[in-house]
Amino acid sequence: MFENLQDKLQRAFKNLRGQGTITEENIGEALREIRLALLESDVNLTVVKSLIDHVREKSLGSQVATALSPTEQVIKIVHDELVEILGKDTARFKFASQPPTVILMAGLQGSGKTTSSGKLAAWLKKGGHRPLLVSVDVYRPAAREQLAIVAKSVGAQIYTGKIAEGESGTPVVERLAKEAFREAKNFGNDVLIVDTAGRLGIDEALMAEMSSLKALLNPSEILFVADAMTGQDAVNSADAFHKQLGITGVILTKMDGDARGGAALSIRNVTGAPVKFLGTGEKPEAFEAFHPDRIVSRIMGMGDIATLLERAEEKLDKGKAEDFAKKALSGDGFTLEDFRDQLRQIKKLGSMQSILKMLPSVGPFQGLSQAAEHVDEGQLTRVEAMINSMTAKERANHELISGSRRRRIANGSGTTVQDVNALLKQYAQMRKMFKGLGQGGGKMQRRLMSQMGQMGGGMNRFGR
Secondary structure, three states: OOHHHHHHHHHHHHOOOOOOOOOHHHHHHHHHHHHHHHHHOOOOHHHHHHHHHHHHHHHHOOOOOOOOOHHHHHHHHHHHHHHHHHOOOOOOOOOOOOOOEEEEEEOOOOOOHHHHHHHHHHHHHHOOOOEEEEEOOOOOOOHHHHHHHHHHHHOOEEEOOOOOOOOOOHHHHHHHHHHHHHHHHHOOOOEEEEEOOOOOOOOHHHHHHHHHHHHHHOOOEEEEEEEHHHOHHHHHHHHHHHHHHOOOEEEEEOOOOOOOOHHHHHHHHHHOOOEEEEEOOOOOOOEEEOOHHHHHHHHOOOOOHHHHHHHHHHHOOHHHHHHHHHHHHOOOOOOHHHHHHHHHHHHHOOOHHHHHOOOOOOHHHOOHHHHHHHOOOOHHHHHHHHHHOOOHHHHHOHHHOOHHHHHHHHHHHOOOHHHHHHHHHHHHHHHHHHHHHHHHOHHHHHHHHHHHHHHHHHHHHHOO
């Protein structure tokens, strides 16, 4: 997500490095690069023109902080302008004063509306809500069954209702919606998510039905689900829906694919409706609230530590982490079983690629984002398989693992003896470092950081 734009912007900023002051000439060259980067990322032309004009004006104006270098000045101005375009604050989710809160999901066919309905239900459940899902798509074969499968996968309640053979059209849609609203009220569901029908394109019948549902349910939120892969088509569709229905927000799906990011940067400026959520994968948890400042930080190569920390807070077991830290820093150190438990904790945070991409791509972290493209995601699985192939005694005391045992562990885990040797060597180094850290203070901490950097490269050596 946004990697191409990030790389191109970094190249544009690089041209300013070494310049003593900002002039018409050097800022003009940098702005040409920034304009090209934005256009190639499929950002709306009007948005690009406005941003470039503002950056030029502020770069050459008196608002620039004199303590900053030319590169830092432009980076700060571009950062602030991008935040302005996306909306300074995270868009709040609206809830009705009297439950149930109705959320109407709108969008074209194939945009990921049904999957997003389930993900939104899972997100609301984490916040303590009791959502009820209903599909009023009576046109597409198996549409209602698809939502039922999605609801089951996230553990959310669903209202199916009954449709007689041959029943179709807006009257049936309205009946299902009424019944689902009554069901939510009767059974204490404080949110009703209505998955509506889509079309391959915008037509009058679709808009008329959506308008009818809006009048009937008085939704607190009308969320337009857009496929980010379609770029400016997604922006244009959102604009058409907004003019007809007054959408309150946008969910951009497939942001983990080859989406160039232009839709995210254009949609609020064109429609006036903020992006509220991003779909970043197939799994229910691959769904995140849209924080403009964090997204801009990712685009600018500053990482997204806040989201990474939130994910750690949600996924990781604090008790296990504290126990591991105590054992690791003690005289005895940690066992291979403890090491395996920590690997399992790390895997809960998501792929190594997604973790590394949330770190800054500047300063001491420079190169990690690019390295993420070459990370072997199967590495942690192979390490865990090797540890699983050991006996309990071997995991408790690695010195028991002789040559014959190493062959047995390699055969049992589908790896090689060299892989097992590399794992045990890395583990021994880590034990030694942590024990030294427990005894040594600041000097050992610096050594630890240095050696862990070396080990990071070493870990890939026993991955195949």
